[in-house]
Amino acid sequence: MVKEEGFVKQITPKSEDFSRWYVELIRRAELADYAPLKGMMVIRPYGYSIWENIQRLLDQRIKASGHQNAYFPLFIPESFLKKETEHLQGFSPEVAWVTQGGQEELEERLAVRPTSEAIIGYMYSKWIRSWRDLPVLINQWANIVRWEKVTRPFLRTTEFLWQEGHTAHETREEAEEETRLILEMYREFVETELAIPVIAGRKTEREKFAGAMETYSIEGLMSDGRALQMGTSHNLGQHFSRVFNIRFEDRQQQLQYVWQTSWGVSTRLVGALVMTHGDDSGLKFPPQVAPIQVVIVPISLGNWKEKVLPQAQKISSLLREQEMRVYLDAREEFTPGWKFSEWEMRGVPLRLEIGPRDVQNNQVVLVRRDNREKITVPLSEVVAKVHQVLTEIQKNLFHLAGQFQQENTCQTEDYQEFKEIIETKRGFLKAYWCGQTTCEEKIKEETQATIRVIPFGQPEGVATHKCLRCGAKAQWLVYFAKAY
């Protein structure tokens, strides 16, 4: 174990200033850089690679559950957006408009999609005629524009990348089932691949998606004690089908409006990875989504190019044959020590060192990013061992994040104590709530904490408790937190 200090220079320690640490790290690790436009960023190759891994792993799940990918237009005519007033009102402050094409003023303004319910709803009304056409299970990978006032790299940018699923069903029950199934898919995905434990549940009326009947979400707890919404799944009911006239003839030959859902996760997940796992030395990526899973650093001593490098290259190909993402850092202009620090900062889960001594002894040295443990491994066992250690790191990161979440989740029935905890420790706060929006809003005003989620699996006897703020009969046990 080596002291953290001195490993990474020029990055503000996480404990000292979390926000600075976050933005400095993202730029130094080359995940992203600011574009010369307000609130816009460039996702650089190293950062985009994470998104590609997220896409690949999530896309597999989306397709395995019967959905297909498609692509809808970037622009939405204003009249389409206006049809659903609740939806429009929810988004209007953050819609970007196109008013001119070439030299000509457009007759109708075009919205740059803030989400695609409207245009997809319109298309569905053309495609759906009979119950035999249902369900429609479509997903699109796309970019979205929301004119946000306050932006932060990955967490909230004016343009971002996401996946949005839009489905249409015969019955309310089927739509509800889809909504819940997708939320569960998100939970499993985020916990398995990103190693981030989340709380799944239902959103309150106030936090619901504009135009939705129900919104479900998964919420993670970042290591500064603030909550981050990491994925949402909406049961849209018949709101949009009534507005866009998406009707079908049911099994009893009756005309019905379809029941719809929509759901998405975004490039925000990359920010969640940074904030959940990173430390003072830099990033710490779970192997499943790490751009580079193993970095091989040959120790450049003496005639290392003849003795050490070939061995390193051989190991590199062996690991690549196993579909591992490997980078052999044979650059001569940097010393091994420099490379160690650099790759730690950039979050590579496992480093493989090989020097003259190791070649002599037919071995390599593995060093874990998560706990800095050094493991000497005989050459013959390298592939198996690397595989095993990567699996352990993935598990360990999830375990550590889970521990953090537990340690930072409190429950209280005392409003004064609630305020203190939110003020000092932050984290998740479980508390009873009467179900009234007015109470929810007052708590937000007074403490800045919002109800992140009404978790599934409510405990017995909630009604015997009192609302945290008003003292009325409790309806739910909910998770409060300061949120991003």
Added chain:
RNA sequence: CGGGGAGUAGCGCAGCUUGGUUAGCGCGCCUGCCUUGGGAGCAGGAGGUCAUCGGUUCAAAUCCGGUCUCCCCGACCA
């Protein structure tokens, strides 16, 4: 969108109060030698429309105004 802070070499900063030769420093970068198992050393070198536009002045990084961008704290959101 309100309140506060900032923009000088790739990065981190000094210089600005009190305008005046050639705008500095550390790291990084380039060349060479030498090194390399936790961010090596020496020597030489390159790199700047001082965010941007305008104003004041004989003279502006420095003074005044507009704009853009970033950071922090609030109201809104993936």
